[in-house]
Amino acid sequence: MFTSEQVAQFSEEGFVLYPHFLSDGDLGRFHSSIQEVTAGSTLAEHDEMRMEMEPQQEPGGELVRRLYEPCTHYEAFRAFSESDSLLSFVEQLFGPDLFFHYSKINMKPPGIGSPVEWHQDLSYYPLTNRDSVSILFYLDDTTIENGCLQVIPRKHTAPLLDHSTQGFFRGKVTTKVDESQAVPLEGAAGTAIFMNAMTPHSSITNTSKQPRRTLILSYRAADAFPVYTGEMTHLTEQHSRLVRGGLAAKARFSMNEFPVPLYESRIASLYDLQERSRQEDAQA
Numbered sequence: 050m051f052t053s054e055q056v057a058q059f060s061e062e063g064f065v066l067y068p069h070f071l072s073d074g075d076l077g078r079f080h081s082s083i084q085e086v087t088a089g090s091t092l093a094e095h096d097e098m099r100m101e102m103e104p105q106q107e108p109g110g111e112l113v114r115r116l117y118e119p120c121t122h123y124e125a126f127r128a129f130s131e132s133d134s135l136l137s138f139v140e141q142l143f144g145p146d147l148f149f150h151y152s153k154i155n156m157k158p159p160g161i162g163s164p165v166e167w168h169q170d171l172s173y174y175p176l177t178n179r180d181s182v183s184i185l186f187y188l189d190d191t192t193i194e195n196g197c198l199q200v201i202p203r204k205h206t207a208p209l210l211d212h213s214t215q216g217f218f219r220g221k222v223t224t225k226v227d228e229s230q231a232v233p234l235e236g237a238a239g240t241a242i243f244m245n246a247m248t249p250h251s252s253i254t255n256t257s258k259q260p261r262r263t264l265i266l267s268y269r270a271a272d273a274f275p276v277y278t279g280e281m282t283h284l285t286e287q288h289s290r291l292v293r294g295g296l297a298a299k300a301r302f303s304m305n306e307f308p309v310p311l312y313e314s315r316i317a318s319l320y321d322l323q324e325r326s327r328q329e330d331a332q333a
């Protein structure tokens with residue numbers, strides 16, 4: 050369980066890092082499941098509903114960028130996402146009534162792994178309040194060199210940073226980010242990072258020879274309801290489900306207004322949207 054200092058850190062800083070959250074057994078099960086699910090997939094031939102490949106490789110290349118929704122599709126991950134031990138941590142942050150929201154595995158393979166630009170998760174799926182957490186579980190030893198998460202503390206209670214240009218959502222912060230405030234979060238395999246969905250974060254390309262796989266799960270308080278169901282945004286709701294406690298009879302509002310993500314066109318993922326946005330920046 051979290052100590053009271055850790056709960057206070059989450060509330061004040063917008064994140065808390067918890068070493069050795071996963072056991073060696075958890076890591077072994079997750080690594081085997083990933084191996085099984087990705088075996089035989091190539092850039093030219095893979096299941097687009099279940100995974101996204103690194104685009105900068107030969108058609109026969111096997112480097113996977115992301116696995117979509119492991120906690121819905123694969124038993125080892127689903128069981129973990131609904132486990133009492135994990136949900137008890139989330140309950141310490143948001144109370145007894147909890148929704149699972151979504152999951153993914155970002156693979157960041159050695160030498161190529163795509164960067165993730167500065168963004169706040171709630172910009173993708175506005176909710177009636179900020180009681181939403183993204184939990185990153187490092188599945189490999191993770192350092193600055195292989196692209197650890199970096200966060201900007203104490204921004205999760207401020208208004209959302211701008212993620213748009215010309216009225217359209219770009220999936221990344223579009224104003225200047227003061228990177229001198231960034232905190233890199235290195236950790237051994239098994240480390241968990243609990244991050245408020247309003248905390249700005251990013252990670253750089255993996256230029257090292259070491260993999261950097263990260264399992265990401267998102268949960269929210271049952272009374273944090275989606276406020277916008279436009280194209281793309283409603284997709285983040287597809288797998289949401291009550292995992293602890295009861296349904297909320299009232300939506301709780303903690304903000305008077307919040308920007309909604311208006312998409313210029315359909316996108317495959319955050320990576321795809323951020324890449325398009327980088328190309329537009331380069332042309333400007």
Ligand SMILES: O=C(O)CCC(=O)C(=O)O
Binds near residue numbers: 196198252263265
């Ligand atoms: O993989 C990472 O380093 C960060 C991932 C992330 O922020 C996201 O997928 O929304």
